[in-house]
Amino acid sequence: DQQVKQNSPSLSVQEGRISILNCDYTNSMFDYFLWYKKYPAEGPTFLISISSIKDKNEDGRFTVFLNKSAKHLSLHIVPSQPGDSAVYFCAAYTNAGKSTFGDGTTLTVKP
Amino acid sequence: DAGVIQSPRHEVTEMGQEVTLRCKPISGHNSLFWYRQTMMRGLELLIYFNNNVPIDDSGMPEDRFSAKMPNASFSTLKIQPSEPRDSAVYFCASSFRGNYNEQFFGPGTRLTVL
Numbered sequence: 001d002q003q004v005k006q007n008s009p010s011l012s013v014q015e016g017r018i019s020i021l022n023c024d025y026t027n028s029m030f031d032y033f034l035w036y037k038k039y040p041a042e043g044p045t046f047l048i049s050i051s052s053i054k055d056k057n058e059d060g061r062f063t064v065f066l067n068k069s070a071k072h073l074s075l076h077i078v079p080s081q082p083g084d085s086a087v088y089f090c091a092a093y094t095n096a097g098k099s100t101f102g103d104g105t106t107l108t109v110k111p
Numbered sequence: 112d113a114g115v116i117q118s119p120r121h122e123v124t125e126m127g128q129e130v131t132l133r134c135k136p137i138s139g140h141n142s143l144f145w146y147r148q149t150m151m152r153g154l155e156l157l158i159y160f161n162n163n164v165p166i167d168d169s170g171m172p173e174d175r176f177s178a179k180m181p182n183a184s185f186s187t188l189k190i191q192p193s194e195p196r197d198s199a200v201y202f203c204a205s206s207f208r209g210n211y212n213e214q215f216f217g218p219g220t221r222l223t224v225l
Contacts (some may be wrong), residue, residue: 034213036216041218041219042218042219043115043202043204043216043217043218043219044154044202044216045216046213046214046215049213089154096166096167097142097159097161097166097206097208098156098159098166098167099144099156099159099214100156101146101153101154101155101156102153103153103154104153104154
């Protein structure tokens with residue numbers, strides 16, 4: 001049973017447009033969610049997070065939205081830049097610190 | 112700070128051999144995580160430690176896998192004996208428990224078992 005799902009393996013957008021990456025989860029015990037970005041041959045790096053008590057968190061071009069009733073979160077990148085091209089992982093955490101990652105979405109931003 | 116350090120970066124071994132992967136977390140971090148990434152299964156959490164104590168090893172695939180954290184600055188992941196299906200990229204990550212949610216990942220060890 002995959003508790004965190006990123007249903008879109010890939011996404012392609014034009015530079016300057018909005019990128020929307022989606023993530024769904026099933027475990028109601030998750031209380032914190034993070035997005036990580038990963039370039040080839042490197043480890044994932046933290047991008048942005050959101051607590052389950054919030055429904056939105058914004059950091060520059062990146063905004064994460066959380067819909068607890070739907071068990072859904074999304075990452076918005078606007079405007080998208082070619083340097084944003086990477087694999088994006090959604091991760092969900094319990095308050096004990098255990099993390100569960102989605103399979104990732106490969107974002108390609110075309111110049 | 113140098114970040115999370117993993118060694119070796121690449122390991123090629125033959126089936127049946129013992130493999131040891133090493134990790135040095137960021138100084139001051141007291142949580143350490145081992146992950147495995149494969150094409151088929153994505154990024155899987157194998158085990159994590161808080162204050163050098165294993166908290167959850169439910170992700171360890173089988174008894175051939177073992178992990179230790181003898182002190183706050185060092186951890187090992189051992190596979191004995193190794194099998195071709197163990198071929199993957201193994202990541203170590205660390206975090207500060209007070210900010211346990213943001214994990215800092217190492218560059219990974221690419222393991223190939225022939």
